Structure formats: structure tokens, C-alpha cells
Amino acid sequence: MASISELEPLFRFFMRFYRGKRYGTTPNTPLKKPLNECTVALITTAGFYISGQQPYVNGDCSYREIPNTIQTNELKVGHKSVAYDKSDTKTDANLVFPIDRFRELKNAGAIGSLNHRHFSFMGSISRPKHLIANTAPEVARMLRDDGVDVAFLTPV
Secondary structure, X not given: OOOHHHOOHHHHHHHHHOOOOOOOOOOOOOOOOOHHHOXXXXXXXXXXXXXXXXXXXXXXXXXXXXXXXXXXXXXXEOOOOOOOOOHHHHHOHHHOOXXXXXXXXXXXXXXXXXXXXXXXXXXXOOOOHHHHHHHHHHHHHHHHHHOOOEEEEEOO
């Protein structure tokens, strides 16, 4: 990770004055069954979308459903931050959406199953109020309704 002094002047300025949020608690629910019996869903903030879905726009708090049947070469990178280097992500989407690695874990019996759908958000949301109040709870409800036991988040 780069230190602030290594960033370009515009990013240093932004980081110096951006007011991050602090939360007193971390959402955590202890597992009630062994991991090899759990259903797992992946969530990424890499801004992935697939053909037929709308690309993201700046500050976009929406999400895109990614079917479990997806092949990583079908994922399109829609992240809009100039501070996010997408080159490695375009080479190997598993760096930020490790679906192939989780398929391997499933085949090895380390996890029970993968959910039929996963979710992608765009990172670098400087005004997350709608995300916190609406979009994230909506996705959480869908995951609960799907019977997901574990959500694996890869933030970028």
C-alpha cells in the first residue's frame, strides 16, 4: 500500500480532506455450522457487470447481480475511480472476485456450496448514504432469503 506522500497531488489533497466514517461495531454473526456445510456468496467493490447490465456511473450506489455460472472472462470492469488501477483485474478477475478459487474450495469440500448469485458494487463512493440506508440492506435481505451463511467481501 502506498503512503499518502507517494500519491499524486490531487489524490493527496482528496485524502487529506475526505472525512471517513467510523463505526462503533463491526457486523459479525458467528457461524452456526461448519464452513464445509455453509453456502457462500461473493461480494466485490470492483464494479463488475456483465453483458446486458448497465455500466456504473460515478458515485453509483447500485449493485449488479453476478450469476454463479459466470466465467471470469465475461466480467466487465466498470469501476470509475482513476485511483484504482484496473490492469491486473482485467488480467485476472479472481484477484478481486475469487470465484474460481471458491469453486476449488467447494470441489475440495472446504465449503458447502456457492450461492446461485453474487454481487458487485462500485468502490470509491464518496457519498455512501444511499448505499448504507438502502442498497446494502437490500442485498443483505436477498442473501438472507437465499440462505447464504457466509458473505465473502473483496473491497477494492
